[in-house]
Amino acid sequence: MLSIKNIRENFEEVEAGLAKKHVKADLDHLIKLDDKRRQLIVETDELKNLKNKASKEIPQLSGQDKEKKIAQMKESQAKSKTLERELEEIKTEIDATLVKLPNPAHESVPEGADEQDNVVIDTWGKKPSFDFKPKDHVDIGKDLDIIDIERAAKVSGSRFSYIKGQLVLLELALVWFALDKLIKKGFTPMLPPVLVKEAAMYGTGFLPADEAQIYKTALDDLYLIGTSEVPLASYHSDEIIEEEKLPLRYTGFSTCFRREAGAYGKDTRGMFRVHQFDKVEMFSFCSPDKSYEEHDFIRQTEEEMMQELGLPYRVVNICGGDLGAPAAKKYDLEIYLPGQDKYRELTSCSNCTDFQARRLNIRMRTDKGNQLLHTLNGTAIAVGRTIIAILENYQQKDGSVKVPEVLQKYTGFEVIKK
RNA sequence: GGAGGAGUCGCAUAGUGGUUGAGUGCAGCCGCCUGCUAAGCGGUUAAGCUGGGAAACUGGCUUCGAGAGUUCGAAUCUCUCCUCCUCCGCCA
Structure with a gap:
């Protein structure tokens, strides 16, 4: 606000x-x-x-x-x-x-109306080359019996999935990998509530802007979070934080729920766009004069993880017209998916400046008095999509999938196979 | 889900319709005293809105969990809600 x-x-x-x-x-x-x-x-x-x-x-x-x-x-x-x-x-x-009113865009944000006008500012990694026709994650998952979308449809409807067998361990390995890294960088890990009050949704700016995307419970005025950004930002609502303690960094691991209304034709195949997924999120409370530095730090952290996982990506500076209400500036990391032969959004990080802080009433205490602080968020690991990227980029001719080296100490195996 | 109890300025407490511009204790900060420490003495310590002023500064208003009501006047009375605690029931 x-x-x-x-x-x-x-x-x-x-x-x-x-x-x-x-x-x-x-x-x-x-x-x-x-x-x-x-x-x-x-x-x-x-x-x-x-x-x-x-x-x-x-x-x-x-x-x-x-x-x-x-x-x-x-x-x-x-x-x-x-x-x-x-x-x-x-x-x-x-x-x-x-x-x-949304948060006004920062001066460094490119002009533009929609996705088409986003600006690619960096590209990392080599697209994998295959001496066979690469499959997409749906076929890989079915052949290895590690993803079951058909039965998920029977039980829960479209845009749900079961993750099975070795892939479950790969998911947990990714979570461990992210947490280990983030804890070293000073993030405090959190398991937040996934049901929140209306005030938390308004405070973070998801309401009233994105009402159609949010699941609401029928009997209890509670909302299912679409990202742990919501409970993490609200954690310090109505508080005044000593300036020396900033930046205060948290990493939340939670399941996320999104209605995906209006996305009817989009990404209907597979589990790229689903109603429920797990995510490790970074969140930072930060002094206003350092928030753009912090934004770069969060982006670099995301890039480091992609590099260590060996996934080719590019960095996109999101244009004004494509920015959500709370963000003054946003970067997306888009990952290369051989199954689609496209770069697709995997993570994003936003500087929300004082937009959420004002709504949530979060201030910092300085020598010159109290003032609103800045909040930033970024995806560490969007588990579902990262799994897709790993399956498609690390697939082998015999149908098996190699486990990225950095994850092997967590999974205990090197290959996912039948 | 049922029955009770409680929410006051960092913490702890006083305060049942009008000198409450919310008192006291603790903790914190500053000073005095002081071989050192402790004790003692004095001062000080919330947030928001708004007016005047170039500024230093200064006037006013609001806030006793939240909202509504009764009244000339509410921390205090009434209603609704929220949170926490105790007991009973149910339950991963």
């Missing part, structure tokens, strides 16, 4: 940042509303001041003087209530507008 103060003080910058996201907002109208709000605050505060004084005087008075004063206050309090109601309405209107 933006603050009205920020809009007043950095009008042109905010306007430009929103324009980059292809969002048009009537900021002039907002400022007019805020003028009215301030004026009403002055008026109601005067009346409240009067009230406070009177409630000290009244007990000292008696008889007619007392009756008179009470009658007088009755009248002025009625007026005060009316003004306060007016003030509430204006505040509600301002907030309703602000909560819908």
Whole structure:
């Protein structure tokens, strides 16, 4: 969320940042509303001041003087209530507008309307060459009996999967691999709740923007998280953190749930786009003047993991029109999938600046007073998609799949085979 | 799910309609005292909004789990909700 103060003080910058996201907002109208709000605050505060004084005087008075004063206050309090109601309405209107405005894009974000305009800034690794026709993960999984999508459809519907046998151990190996690395880099591991209250969804900016993507429970006003970013960000809500403790880094491992509404035709084959998957996530609470450094750190960490896993990828700077509401800037790592002969999104990391911090009320204590901090998130390992990438990139002619070397100490085997 | 109890300024507590601009203790910080330490004495320690002022600074308002209500006036009374605790039931 933006603050009205920020809009007043950095009008042109905010306007430009929103324009980059292809969002048009009537900021002039907002400022007019805020003028009215301030004026009403002055008026109601005067009346409240009067009230406070009177409630000290009244007990000292008696008889007619007392009756008179009470009658007088009755009248002025009625007026005060009316003004306060007016003030509430204006505040509600301002907030309703602000909560819908996305975080303005950073100046280093490329211009553009959609995916087509994202900018590839780096490419790593060599696409594997095969002396046979490579299969996609669906066929590999079926042939080795380690992925069962048909039975998942029977039990849960489309876009679900069973992971079986050796692949289960590969998943856990990936999780261990990520956690080992991140703990060394100062991340505190967390197993967060996967059901959260509405406030956590609003606080992180998934509501109201992405309502259609979120599962909601029928009887309990709780939402299933689409990423552990939600409970990790909310962990410190309404807190003030000492500046010396920043950056505070957490890594959350959780199952994630996404409705994938509006993706009906997309990625229907296999488990690339499913309703449920496991993910190791990085999250950082950071001082505002260091957040772009931290963003690079998170991106580099993602790249290191891909390199150690030996998966060819490219880095994409997401353009303004393709950015979500909370992010001021975002990088995606796209992984090469031989089964599709394409680079596909595997991880992404965002600098949300103070957008989530304002909604969640997370500040840092500095010598110069308290101020909102910045929040950043990045995928460490999106397990499902990483499994796809490993199966397709490490497949062999005989139908078996080699285990990337860095994972072998966790799996205890070197090859997945029949 | 049923029955009770509780939520006050970092922690602990006082406070059942009006001198509460929320007191006291502990802890923290600063100073004094002091061979050292301890003790003692004095001061100080929340957040948000808003007005005046170039600024230093200064005035006002709000916040006692959250929201609504009663009242001229609510930490205090009423209602709803949230969280935690105890007991019973059920359960991985």
